[in-house]
Structures are given as C-alpha cells and as structure tokens.
Amino acid sequence: MLRGELLTALAQFGHGITQNEARRRFDAFLNDKNTPPLPPDIRKAAYVAVMRNVSTSNRLGYELLLKVYRETDQSQEKARILGSLACCSDPDIVLEVLYFLLSPEVRSQDAVYGIHVNIEGRETAWRWLKDNWDHISKTWGSGFLITRFVSAIVSPFSSWEKACEVEEFFASRGKPSISRTLKQSVERVHINAKWVQSIQNEKHLAEVVQELAQRKY
Known part of the structure; x- marks a missing residue:
C-alpha cells in the first residue's frame, strides 16, 4: 500500500526519474486504459507527475486528464484524478481546477477530493475559499x-x-x-x-x- 504513496511523493517533489517514467506510463495508459504498466494503485503518481509539468503555456497534460475524467464511469477513478489536478505549481491552473470543482461536472460529494493543493497553491486556494x-x-x-x-x-x-x-x-x-x-x-x-x-x-x-x-x- 505504501508503494503508491511513495511514488506519488517522489513525483510531487520533482524526482526526475520518477516523473519521466510516470509520464511514459501515462502515455501508454492513454492508448490502453487496461495497460499493465499503470495499474490503479500507482495511477495517482502518474497523474501527479503529469500535473507537475502543466502550466498556463503548456496545458496538454491537464486537458488529457480532464478527458480521462470525463470518459470514465468509475467513481474511484474520478476521485483519483480530482485528487491530482491541484498538484500543479502554476497558480492560474490551480485556480481553474478549484473552480472546476464547483462546476456541474463534479458531484458535490466529490469536490473535496480536489481541494488538497501543494505549497505553491496554498494562497490561491485560500483566496478562492474566501471568494x-x-x-x-x-x-x-x-x-x-x-x-x-x-x-x-x-x-x-x-x-x-x-x-x-x-x-x-x-x-x-x-x-x-x-x-x-x-x-x-x-x-x-x-x-x-x-x-x-x-x-x-x-x-x-x-x-x-x-x-x-x-x-x-
């Protein structure tokens, strides 16, 4: 159970080897949702690695994750994606994610999965909460x-x-x-x-x- 947590932490902290491997497996996952290299227990690590490389000028990873979110009918997978979206270091993307949580696309009981932001997004999340x-x-x-x-x-x-x-x-x-x-x-x-x-x-x-x-x- 700790394997996924450890890989997620490494992706979050910017460990290059982990991020590169995670993105490689994520690309394989996009072509085959049942691909063996990316089982459910380590998918969040891949999603976090994708979002850590997203910015206002490079939104591709964010858009791809939203596509996966919209296509899946599994609530656990949706929660896993929501829990990864706010890991981005770009405050503008974090703010967009937080407003996405309030949209009709996210069930009200699932919104709480996406409010855990990283250190770069704390002030953004606080302003969003107040507003x-x-x-x-x-x-x-x-x-x-x-x-x-x-x-x-x-x-x-x-x-x-x-x-x-x-x-x-x-x-x-x-x-x-x-x-x-x-x-x-x-x-x-x-x-x-x-x-x-x-x-x-x-x-x-x-x-x-x-x-x-x-x-x-």
Missing part, C-alpha cells in the same frame, strides 16, 4: 463535508499572521458545524509556525543537511 465561501457554505453547510474545505485549505499554513487572518475572516462567518474544525485547523497552523520557527533557529541545520546529502550509503 466562494457563501456558495460553499450554502452548498455544503448542512453536512460534514464543509469541514473538509476548512481543514484542507487552512491547516497547511505555517505562520502566526495567517492564523490571525483566518480567525478574522471566520469571526463573522462562523457556524456551529465548522467551529471545532476551525479551531483545530488554527491550532495546526500555530503548531506549524512553531515548527518553522524552531527550524529557523537551528544554526547548523544547513551544514548537517548538506553533509548528509553528500554521503554515500
């Missing part, structure tokens, strides 16, 4: 899914300033259904901020990392 909060609150506010929007977009931040910004935004928009999740998410931001601060205070960390990187095991 569309009224619609999101109206659409998902009666169930537990709305808490996923809050936790997925707020929790990854790592600064005291962002925690204050989140609290200020929700001060007049809070509701009982998200109060606990909002509190936990802000606490997570505080924890992340403390961790960043402790790392920054490590005077010799850069030298240690460089030394470890040069070692041969």
Whole structure:
C-alpha cells in the first residue's frame, strides 16, 4: 500500500526519474486504459507527475486528464484524478481546477477530493475559499463535508499572521458545524509556525543537511 504513496511523493517533489517514467506510463495508459504498466494503485503518481509539468503555456497534460475524467464511469477513478489536478505549481491552473470543482461536472460529494493543493497553491486556494465561501457554505453547510474545505485549505499554513487572518475572516462567518474544525485547523497552523520557527533557529541545520546529502550509503 505504501508503494503508491511513495511514488506519488517522489513525483510531487520533482524526482526526475520518477516523473519521466510516470509520464511514459501515462502515455501508454492513454492508448490502453487496461495497460499493465499503470495499474490503479500507482495511477495517482502518474497523474501527479503529469500535473507537475502543466502550466498556463503548456496545458496538454491537464486537458488529457480532464478527458480521462470525463470518459470514465468509475467513481474511484474520478476521485483519483480530482485528487491530482491541484498538484500543479502554476497558480492560474490551480485556480481553474478549484473552480472546476464547483462546476456541474463534479458531484458535490466529490469536490473535496480536489481541494488538497501543494505549497505553491496554498494562497490561491485560500483566496478562492474566501471568494466562494457563501456558495460553499450554502452548498455544503448542512453536512460534514464543509469541514473538509476548512481543514484542507487552512491547516497547511505555517505562520502566526495567517492564523490571525483566518480567525478574522471566520469571526463573522462562523457556524456551529465548522467551529471545532476551525479551531483545530488554527491550532495546526500555530503548531506549524512553531515548527518553522524552531527550524529557523537551528544554526547548523544547513551544514548537517548538506553533509548528509553528500554521503554515500
């Protein structure tokens, strides 16, 4: 079960060999959806590798993944694709993906699969959440899914300033259904901020990392 997670992480972090192999297998998958080189358990790694190379000037991979999404009738495959689309490093593409989640093409219960963005898309996702909060609150506010929007977009931040910004935004928009999740998410931001601060205070960390990187095991 960890194999797919590991390959996805390598694709996400830009490991060249993994990305090249993933795209090669994705090309084979486009010609044959049952191709042995790309079984379901590692498809997300391929999808992430494709999206990590997508930009406003090079949209082909994004368009191909949307084509696969629209052609498949398997809910698990749709969820897998939705969970990969926002891995792009281009903020404009990330924003397009987030608005795609609100479109009729995505079932309301599936939208939460696509809101997990990478580090380059955090600010974009936060602005999107604020701009569309009224619609999101109206659409998902009666169930537990709305808490996923809050936790997925707020929790990854790592600064005291962002925690204050989140609290200020929700001060007049809070509701009982998200109060606990909002509190936990802000606490997570505080924890992340403390961790960043402790790392920054490590005077010799850069030298240690460089030394470890040069070692041969």
